[in-house]
Amino acid sequence: MKLVIQRVSEASVKIDGKIKGTIGMGLMVLVGIEESDGQDDIDWLSGKLVNLRIFPDENEVMNKSILDVEGEILLISQFTLHASTKKGNRPSYIKAAKPDISIPLYEKFVGSVNSLLPTEVQTGEFGADMKVSLINDGPVTIIIDSKNRV
Template sequence: MRAVVQRVSRASVTVKGEVVGEIGAGLLVLLAVAPGDGPDQVAWLARKVAGLRIFADDAGRMNRSLLEIGGAALVVSQFTLYGDCRRGRRPSFVGAAEPALAERLYEEFCSALVEQGVGTVARGRFAAHMQVALTNDGPVTLVIDTPG
């Protein structure tokens, strides 16, 4: 699995003019699934995202996690994170999982964040054309690949 995690002061996802997911302070997680991914990758990534110490403490240092600040997460599926642009001008997406597996693991990841203690987990709409709006805080943006 691959995630692009952005610290935000707010973020939302709109589909066909309707806001389908929205958060205040927290993390926007763009999530892609690879063919070999499964429950181990879901659990690892959910623990990592929930526990990342990328929010300021009282001294202004990045020392607090999403759980510690009571922040929210907005999770958006984005298979294009596995786009391979090394050859030609059109990306190849053979590194991304088939939609059935990707959707199942996307849903499992959202549930795993809740199990980790994240109070609000908003979602985009899987396989929809979405408009994602966000206000980066920092900015702080991390790319995380699961081991294996």
């Protein structure tokens, strides 16, 4: 699994012109799932996400987590995170998991993150054409791949 995490002052996702999810200060997270992902990836990444210290403390040092600042999370599925651009100019998505694998894993990931937060995770809709808006705070953007945890 791969996450692109952006610290935001606000973020939202629209589907067919209607807001599906919206948050204030917190994290907007793009989630990419590949064929080989499983429960261990979900457990590791959900713990890493909620404990990642990328919010400023009283000395303006990134030393606080989403839990410490009582922020919100918006999770958006994004199969294009697993694009391969080695050959030619058209990305290949062969490593991205097919919906029969990725939908249940995405839903488990949302549930896992939800279980670690006092507020409910906001989401987009898997496979939908989504319009994501955000104000990146910092800017702070972190990429984490569960396959690179060792």
